[in-house]
Amino acid sequence: MLSRILIRFARFLGDQYKVDILLMKRYYKTVNINSAVKGDYGSVLVIYTGGTIGMDFDKETGSLMPFDFEKIMEKVPELKRFDFQLTVLSFTRLLDSSDISVSHWLELSRIIYDFYEDYDGFVILHGTDTMAYSASALSFLLENLAKPVIFTGAQLPIGASRTDARDNLVTALEIASAKTQGQALVPEVCIYFDHLLLRGNRAKKVQNFNFTAFESANYPALAVAGIHIEYNLSLTIPPSSATFKIHQKMEDRIAIVKLFPGVNAEMLKPIFNADNVQGIVLETFGSGNAPTSSWFLNMVRDSIDQGMHILNVSQCNGGSVSQGKYITSKYLDDLGVIGAGDMTFEAAVTKMMFVLGKGLPADVIKEQLMYPLSGEKS
Ligand code: ASP
Numbered sequence: 001m002l003s004r005i006l007i008r009f010a011r012f013l014g015d016q017y018k019v020d021i022l023l024m025k026r027y028y029k030t031v032n033i034n035s036a037v038k039g040d041y042g043s044v045l046v047i048y049t050g051g052t053i054g055m056d057f058d059k060e061t062g063s064l065m066p067f068d069f070e071k072i073m074e075k076v077p078e079l080k081r082f083d084f085q086l087t088v089l090s091f092t093r094l095l096d097s098s099d100i101s102v103s104h105w106l107e108l109s110r111i112i113y114d115f116y117e118d119y120d121g122f123v124i125l126h127g128t129d130t131m132a133y134s135a136s137a138l139s140f141l142l143e144n145l146a147k148p149v150i151f152t153g154a155q156l157p158i159g160a161s162r163t164d165a166r167d168n169l170v171t172a173l174e175i176a177s178a179k180t181q182g183q184a185l186v187p188e189v190c191i192y193f194d195h196l197l198l199r200g201n202r203a204k205k206v207q208n209f210n211f212t213a214f215e216s217a218n219y220p221a222l223a224v225a226g227i228h229i230e231y232n233l234s235l236t237i238p239p240s241s242a243t244f245k246i247h248q249k250m251e252d253r254i255a256i257v258k259l260f261p262g263v264n265a266e267m268l269k270p271i272f273n274a275d276n277v278q279g280i281v282l283e284t285f286g287s288g289n290a291p292t293s294s295w296f297l298n299m300v301r302d303s304i305d306q307g308m309h310i311l312n313v314s315q316c317n318g319g320s321v322s323q324g325k326y327i328t329s330k331y332l333d334d335l336g337v338i339g340a341g342d343m344t345f346e347a348a349v350t351k352m353m354f355v356l357g358k359g360l361p362a363d364v365i366k367e368q369l370m371y372p373l374s375g376e377k378s
Pocket of ligand 1: 050051052053095096097098126127128129130153154155
């Protein structure tokens, strides 16, 4: 608690970068893993938030519990062969990713901001369940990124014999430190999982049984890891030359409406009429289609008239919302619903939170929701 207050105080004073870093290191548990001399080699900061990847079997009880990263060399001896500096910073309370919230996204972006100059890349160890939301959120919160931020996790704990954690971690580290002519190879927020490097805000968890947990239906993989890591650099966002900055606000007063055949006014009224809801992500059918009943269209019209923003995202994983293709979506277009194009649901939710959090005029909010901000839509 005291460290937290001191961190805030140091930030308040302004140019207190070194004090800040020192206190951050004291507040979070940090472990220096690799002895490579900084300056000669690359360096990666691993931020451990929790999730299955960081679990090991307790010798006495046999139950899974969070793994102590000080012992990571025993579990992943491959790390000894890396010639870059590796630091692990651990969240004080390790989380199942179902407990991730907006405050954790702001915290992650703050950590990356505070250590941005000190490391060549960042790896975030995170539970798989909400990893696509967190990666999408960070893709918006981190602006003008010139370094990789790679999320990874595992389907089996790092302590299990057939674990996928080791491969995922080792390859994520390699990608986070990969450079060409002094520039990061993949300077964007990504998810690396089971051989695939995916743009974070294009990825989706699609499996809880196989190792292939993530998919990016509307954007090709940025790299495929086989014997070599084959990068597809024509698909990556080029490193920004503008000053890196972060955003520290997101609007969480948003709602999700998933349409289904049989949905009725009584069910939706409390959401559309709620005073504190600022925006709705509307999950529609096919290419963005919705019922044409007058109760539904009136509800949409009234809430937009009262200043609500509605983003139309498809229930299909692949393909795009195309308002106007069918008459069942043309009405939405005419009423001012914003088509999310080929955005994932996770990107749409976090983008809505991000854009509304900026406190912009209504027409600018609409424009920002409509156009790509960070490669999240085509
Ligand atoms: N429930 C876990 C989590 O998301 C699953 C995982 O780590 O894969 O934190």
